[in-house]
Amino acid sequence: MKGPLFYSKILLFGEYGIIKDSKGLSIPYNFFKGALKSEDTLSANAQESNDSLRNYYTYLENLQRSEPGLISFKLDSLKQDVEKGMYFDSSIPQGYGIGSSGALVAAIYDKYAINKITVLENLTREKLLKLKEIFGKMESFFHGKSSGLDPLNSYLSLPILINSRDNIESTSIPSQNLNGKGAVFLLDSGIIGETAPMVQIFMEKMKQEGFRNVLKDQFIKHTDACVEDFVSGNVKSLFGNLKQLSNVVLDHFKPMIPKEFHKLWKQGIETNDYYLKLCGSGGGGYILGFTEDLEKARIALKDHHLEVVYNF
Incomplete structure (x- = not known):
């Protein structure tokens, strides 16, 4: 895999509850990952991903038009890359609850968003909420309503603590005890x-x-x-x-x-x-x-x- 890697995530706690303002804790899971790639000749899986990206391009074009204040993309570059055979090369299983679409959204934002919020900045709560909002809209293409947390986790590659809907922060979790029984x-x-x-x-x-x-x-x-x-x-x-x-x-x-x-x-x-x-x-x-x-x-x-x- 070339290019920046985006990892799967695990929502340890908060499934369904966060819809109703419970706390939540999401951690990156580096065992599975994905990256954007381009090839002249595509395998069946890569072709399927490329076709999906064509539809996604149209969705993002409409999103940018309907919400110009939220996000702008380098749409011309995205369109050219998709036409040249770009696809998402991913080991993250789909439909397994560990963020396969989240990693793709993070990869597209990272490469094509204009004035993107980067991981190197001081990530204030406002910036995190803004990212979460953008990612929620971007991920809605894949399965209806999205909280935006999966792409956020994949993009930052940090544990995310959800205190409530409008209060999220990157956090640290206790170091693993690799010799522990639990x-x-x-x-x-x-x-x-x-x-x-x-x-x-x-x-x-x-x-x-x-x-x-x-x-x-x-x-x-x-x-x-x-x-x-x-x-x-x-x-x-x-x-x-x-x-x-x-x-x-x-x-x-x-x-x-x-x-x-x-x-x-x-x-x-x-x-x-x-x-x-x-x-x-x-x-x-x-x-x-x-x-x-x-x-x-x-x-x-x-x-x-x-x-x-x-x-x-």
Whole structure:
């Protein structure tokens, strides 16, 4: 891969909650990455990406026209590069909840935005919110409404702490303890998830008062506590809150959990060997796992491949 690399991300906490102003914590995940490339002869995958970029060019042209105060692009350069066979060369799996479209958006902004906000500047809250707004509009092309957080994370390659909708900051998280027994891991559901239908289910559920109360009094409460525990390194409290959060998701977000994983999800809560939670919007893709004892979790989940993201 040539050119600047843009990495995948993992929203550790905050899926769905951030729509309703919960806290959130998103970290870059350098295992998967993508970069813009050009070639004369394109493979089938590269051709598909190139075709998608043609449509994206039209979308950005319309965005610039409708919101001239928000963003300007070097549209001529973008058009020429797409016609010359530019595509997004990416190892980030699509539909897995780890920001495949976010990395592409970050790459396009980095190369073609005029007067772009750069990572080297003093990133004030205003600049971060501006970037998030721009990225939200740019990413809407891929799956309807977007918060803009995935591209922001990919662009900055820094952990992002979401305190509320209008209060975000880059943050540091405790250094990994590579010899520690605890871990955050990814579990491959083997199913491609689609964001839009899952968000639709969530929005339908939000029409019920009972669900809104659960979201506010349980889901957001435990999400906020998990974010605070993780950032401050309070592992004992973190796992107490994770168990509660995993339970709430199993009880109230079942449609977002692939059926084959309902039993495993419950087993984790009952044995305390691991706790599972949604990674992104759910419905497939990756499932996030947390364990205080990775070996125990590996044995309990022996039929599944665990990809370790972070060690406690």
